[in-house]
Amino acid sequence: MNAASNDKAKCSRHGDSDCDKAAAREVIKAHDSEIDRRRQGNGDGDRARDGTYGLPLNSNAIGSIPDVADYEKLRAKVVSREDELSFDARYRSRASDMERRVDEIIRNVRKEDEVLFSGQVPRKGYHGQLHPRFAGDHFLSNVDLIDETGLFKIASMMPKGAHLHNHFNACLPPHVLLDIAKGMDRMFITSNLPLICKGEGEDKFENFDKCEIQFSIMSPDKEDAGDLFSPRYQSRQTMKFSEFLNRFPTYYTRADVGTDGKTKADKWLLHKLLFQEEEAYDHLQTASG
Structure with missing residues (x-):
């Protein structure tokens, strides 16, 4: 029987508790070994937050902790070990x-x-x-x-x-970003749905509400020209942003963006760019939307 099989046999006879204790002792030994190595190379430079070092823990003590106070002492030593091995231990100890x-x-x-x-x-x-x-x-x-x-x-x-x-677009107000985009000749806008109206009633502007808009700066060879306002539009075909701004007021007539044709597209895009609390954390919201 090899060592691994022998360990499994012991676990089956004595339960998981003994195996967990043995594993904990091995982890402690590894911690102590690394802490000793660091001390030798750096003196007391890796002192933990409380100023103590993780001292070797008597393996016999793990199974016989008499009271809460002793448990807290042992726990403090384990935490101290982890503190010394944390990624910022050196920087904390050497802070000015x-x-x-x-x-x-x-x-x-x-x-x-x-x-x-x-x-x-x-x-x-x-x-x-x-x-x-x-x-x-x-x-x-x-x-x-x-x-x-x-x-x-x-x-x-x-x-x-x-x-x-x-991210750049997380640092600036969205209206500033839109104004910057308007001045870029190679700025394109795409959608996953055609921006068309569906009959009448509440669902008339369904595609405008559900679409996912993306902006991209593209070289001529990357263009995949399409008409966002056409039923034949294919997902992620590109349209010049300047053309989109000029044509948008003709197709989107909902009152929520006002009646000024020059600002309709801006108001609609701002609404699309800004997430609302209900939209992000609604009880029906999932990771996919």
Whole structure:
């Protein structure tokens, strides 16, 4: 019988608990080995947050923890080990006084932001259910408060390079993006549905409501010309954005965008570009739409 089979036999005789303990001991040994290696190379540079090191854990103690206090001590040692092995352990231990001060300020600001959220009137959810406000809620559920938070004010003053990642079209108001797009000669617009009206009634503008609009800058050889306002339009065929703007008011006559032909397309596109809370988090919403 090989070692793996022997281990399985022991598990079947003594239950999963003994196997879990053995596995935990192996993990602890691996942690201790890595911690020892780091200490030898860096002195006390990898000290954990509480200033302690993960000391070797007596394997006999795992199965005989007499009370809660002893359990907490053992748990603290395990957490300390994990802390020393975390990706930011070196940076925390080597942080300058200024960096530590900044970290303290930001932590305090976040606490103040928590108070800001908890002090708000609960928002109404599905069937009128009341939901207390909290900082970790969905973005669109909190967008009315985010501008008021201290953390947002700090982020707004940071240099661009300090942000981890931000798409260009997430940084600017949509009307600014549309104005930029209007000035681009090679800007094209596409849809997955033809923008045509269907008879009369509430479903007349169904395609306008359900379509997925995309913008693309294309070279002439990439064009796949199509008429978005034709029943024969094929999904993702391209139309010059300038042509779309000129023709849109003729085909979309719903009153929700007003009567000014020059702004109809803008208002409709802004509505398509901005997600509403109900659209993103509705109880019928799925990952696919």
